[in-house]
Amino acid sequence: MLNLLSVGSTIAVVLSIVIVLVLVMMLLVVLVRYKKCPSDKIMVIYGKISPNKDGTYRSAKCIHGGAALVLPFVQSYTFLDLTPLSISVDLKSALSKQNIRIDVPSIFTVGISTDPAVMQNAAERLLGLSLPQISELAKDIIFGQLRLVIATMDIEEINTDRDKFLEAISRNVEGELKKLGLRLINVNVTDISDESGYIIALGQEAAAKAINDAKISVAEENKKGAIGEANAQMQQRINVAEAESKAIEGENKSKAEIAQSRALLREKEAQALKLAVTAENVQAAKAKEESYAAEQQAEIARASREKATKEADIIVASEIEKRKIEIEADAQAENIRRKAKGEADAIFARMEAEARGVYETLSKQAEGMDKLVKAAGTSDEAVRLMIADKLETLVATQVEAIKNLKIDKITVWDNGGEGGKTSTANFLSGMLKSLPPLNDLYAMAGLKMPEIVAPVAEEVKPAQAAEPVAEEAQPAAEVKPAADKKSKK
DSSP: OHHHHHHHHHHHHHHHHHHHHHHHHHHHHHHHHEEEOOTTEEEEEEESOOOOTTSOOOSEEEESSSEEEOOTTTEEEEEEEOOOEEEEEEEEEEEOTTSOEEEEEEEEEEEEOOSHHHHHHHHHHTTTOOHHHHHHHHHHHHHHHHHHHHHTSOHHHHHHOHHHHHHHHHHHHHHHHTTTTEEEEEEEEOOOEESSSHHHHHHHHHHHHHHHHHHHHHHHHHHHHHHHHHHHHHHHHHHHHHHHHHHHHHHHHHHHHHHHHHHHHHHHHHHHHHHHHHHHHHHHHHHHHHHHHHHHHHHHHHHHHHHHHHHHHHHHHHHHHHHHHHHHHHHHHHHHHHHHHHHHHHHHHHHHHHHHHHHHHHHHHHHHHHHHHHHHSSHHHHHHHHHHHTHHHHHHHHHHHHHTOOOOOOEEOOOOOSTTOOHHHHHHHHHHHTSOOHHHHHHHTTOOOOTTTSOOOOOOOHHHHHHHHHHHHGGGSOOOOTTTOOEEO
8 A cells, every 4th residue: 555655655745746847938938939030031830820810821921010929840041131232333325215225324222111011021022131132123123114105205304303313213122023013212313314315405505505595694684783773872962961851850859849848847847846845744744643642542542541540430330230130020020920920810710710711601501502492492483582572672772862852942934734733743743653663673683573562553654654653743843823924932
């Protein structure tokens, strides 16, 4: 059992060592095979390359700047130099569009492009070549394209419009260089010449024309100079005269301003002197005022102190007396409050007893009314019974209304009457009718007298109904003969 344990532990230790060694080797491989690309080179990784995203395969992987892991055994790497190549192209007897042969010596600067698509071309076509070999390859391409460009242009265009010429060279040459993985950096055409002397003749023509134009320009300028000189002299004399007049005017104006300035100065000095004297007087007055004010403040302070002393003596005694009065007033108020509370309690007890009495009275009256309604049968009959019970009182009140009526004198002018009645009889009858009869009094109370007391009379004319009253009232007045026409009572 112990042997098995020792063997197991030995195997575990060996496995651990193997794992550690494998990890260390992998780390060393990573450190050794992880390659960094300088900024002036292109690193080309070739061998087993992963396909593109679109499924196409690449022959190499190009990296400009950064770093990449080069897998051992299946991949390798190398560098393409980005150093610019200066190629001198001494093109001679190139045929132009006018069939005139010209010499175009120029210098082209090219280099490997860092564009991803062009880098791939460089990896496929320039890998393993030295810089001189790349230069010779590019030179051949430049010669062919330069001849092609010259054959499509006139000598005047090549000589005068250099920008157009260089643009055409760059467009044609760079298109062909990209196929190798190169790009055109700069084109410098040093000189253009021809065997027939056409360019020289063009130069002489241009020079002669320039000389003639210059002579014409000189003559024109001389004419303009003479005219300008004359105009300048005239303008000078005018300007001198205007300047002299302005100078005299300026002198006079300056003298006037100087005199005015001196007057203003004297005025300012007088005002300043006046202000200074006034300020001195004001300051002296203020000093006296401040002195008087200080003395006044001192007197006020002394008076205030004496007043405060006297007020303190008086206020202390007054406060004592006031406190004494307040204590006595509080005692009296407490007695009054207690007395008022006792009276209020007594009034409350009395009012409560009166309320109970009124309550008992009203309760009994309500019970009596209830019994009265039950005895009468209906509430209307009960009201009639109550009014009938109070009828004597109502009649007495009606009589009382005219009982104390005082009539000192009644004057009746009696000149006879109509229908056998005198005016006196009519007057007395009217007075008696002014009192409401008993039947009307019952009607105002909502009652009706029994027929046994007031039987229903037959309808009579108003004159007939009024006669008995008049006859009864007639003896009450003394009527003198008509001859007197006046009676007094």
